[in-house]
Amino acid sequence: LFRDPQVLDEMSLGPQTLCLQRIAMRPYLALPPSHCQVTYIWINSSGTEPMSKTRIMQNEPESLEEVPVWRGVHKRELSLVPVAIFRDPFIRGPHKMVLCDARNRDGTPATGSRREECLRVMEAVKDQKPWFGFEQEFVLKTLEGLPFGWSSATAPPAGASAQVGLERVFGRDISLSHYNACVYAGIKMAGAAGEAMPAQWEFQVGPSEGIALGDHAWMARYILLRVWLSLGQRGGHMNFSTESMREEGGLRCIHEAIERLSQRHTQHMALYGGPENQQRLNTIGINSDFNTFSWATANRKSSVRVPGHVSQRGQGYLEDRRPAADCDPYLVCKALVQTCCSPGAR
Numbered sequence: 001l002f003r004d005p006q007v008l009d010e011m012s013l014g015p016q017t018l019c020l021q022r023i024a025m026r027p028y029l030a031l032p033p034s035h036c037q038v039t040y041i042w043i044n045s046s047g048t049e050p051m052s053k054t055r056i057m058q059n060e061p062e063s064l065e066e067v068p069v070w071r072g073v074h075k076r077e078l079s080l081v082p083v084a085i086f087r088d089p090f091i092r093g094p095h096k097m098v099l100c101d102a103r104n105r106d107g108t109p110a111t112g113s114r115r116e117e118c119l120r121v122m123e124a125v126k127d128q129k130p131w132f133g134f135e136q137e138f139v140l141k142t143l144e145g146l147p148f149g150w151s152s153a154t155a156p157p158a159g160a161s162a163q164v165g166l167e168r169v170f171g172r173d174i175s176l177s178h179y180n181a182c183v184y185a186g187i188k189m190a191g192a193a194g195e196a197m198p199a200q201w202e203f204q205v206g207p208s209e210g211i212a213l214g215d216h217a218w219m220a221r222y223i224l225l226r227v228w229l230s231l232g233q234r235g236g237h238m239n240f241s242t243e244s245m246r247e248e249g250g251l252r253c254i255h256e257a258i259e260r261l262s263q264r265h266t267q268h269m270a271l272y273g274g275p276e277n278q279q280r281l282n283t284i285g286i287n288s289d290f291n292t293f294s295w296a297t298a299n300r301k302s303s304v305r306v307p308g309h310v311s312q313r314g315q316g317y318l319e320d321r322r323p324a325a326d327c328d329p330y331l332v333c334k335a336l337v338q339t340c341c342s343p344g345a346r
């Protein structure tokens with residue numbers, strides 16, 4: 001096995017144990033299926049990380065309704081209620097990945113599970129057709145903790161975002177693998193790009209209506225964890241529109257929404273991420289200020305940006321640049337709708 005030049009090449013990618021496991025197990029992962037494996041995925045009690053557990057089904061489920069609730073899971077005795085079904089890009093075949101809403105035994109949402117409260121708000125404004133698109137930034141790291149491809153903790157010279165070239169962008173194959181796996185699974189992806197700092201990347205999910213964005217963003221994070229490691233900290237941007245913003249003359253509605261957002265800055269920041277986000281947004285000259293709301297057209301140093309092309313067309317969407325990379329997209333979408341959509345918004 002280890003005389004194979006391709007294998008040796010892959011060994012140098014990272015810690016030997018990780019590579020050894022991935023390479024040596026490959027033949028078994030490719031065994032033809034004789035049944036259907038369904039991986040249940042839910043969000044942990046701190047609302048920050050996906051968890052997963054797999055069970056066998058004799059027949060391939062044809063729809064979400066055919067996937068049973070999994071009861072008595074974990075020491076918390078959770079019930080995992082299936083809410084969205086995807087193809088499994090890791091073992092392919094008939095196998096499935098199912099995103100679940102974790103419930104307590106009495107049926108209430110488990111701690112960390114924010115989907116239900118988001119869904120309720122989305123149902124209430126359904127007729128306004130809210131769309132969301134999430135830009136998830138992340139840093140690829142190795143098990144030793146350094147960003148992928150870095151030889152020391154000192155950053156290699158930063159270039160520009162979207163640049164090309166092996167010596168400037170680190171880990172493109174990982175980003176591509178993640179992207180392919182997400183598309184295969186059935187996640188609505190919008191794109192992906194390298195960022196200025198080598199090993200920093202971004203993928204975009206959406207645009208998706210209502211609760212679907214949160215579901216798809218969480219699944220894309222889960223797949224990133226399976227393809228590689230946990231996310232390093234960076235930012236996340238939530239793009240948002242309603243039907244009236246997307247229609248001719250919608251810019252007026254975008255401005256109205258921005259006015260409402262400006263009045264609830266503190267409340268939004270409390271839901272958009274932890275202390276690291278405060279640090280990130282206080283890096284003068286790169287981002288907006290954590291404590292102050294600002295907005296601008298075609299300027300990325302503001303809390304909210306109206307893309308230049310949206311301003312020119314007079315319709316489209318706005319971009320909220322304040323969320324942290326590890327925000328809960330359910331909470332961000334819910335806050336945007338509550339502030340911008342409900343009549344007489346607080």
Ligand code: ADP
Pocket residue numbers: 131132133134135190191204205206207208237239240241246316317319
């Ligand atoms: P940028 O880096 O310029 O901010 P990206 O291309 O990285 O923009 O991301 C744009 C995001 O906006 C994507 O996630 C896309 O799905 C989303 N998007 C596009 N149109 C809309 C819309 N009308 N409403 C909400 N989101 C949208």
Ligand code: MN
Pocket residue numbers: 135202
């Ligand atoms: Mn982007």
Ligand code: MN
Pocket residue numbers: 135137195202
């Ligand atoms: Mn970005």
Ligand code: MN
Pocket residue numbers: 137235236
């Ligand atoms: Mn950014």
Ligand code: MN
Pocket residue numbers: 135237319
């Ligand atoms: Mn953006």
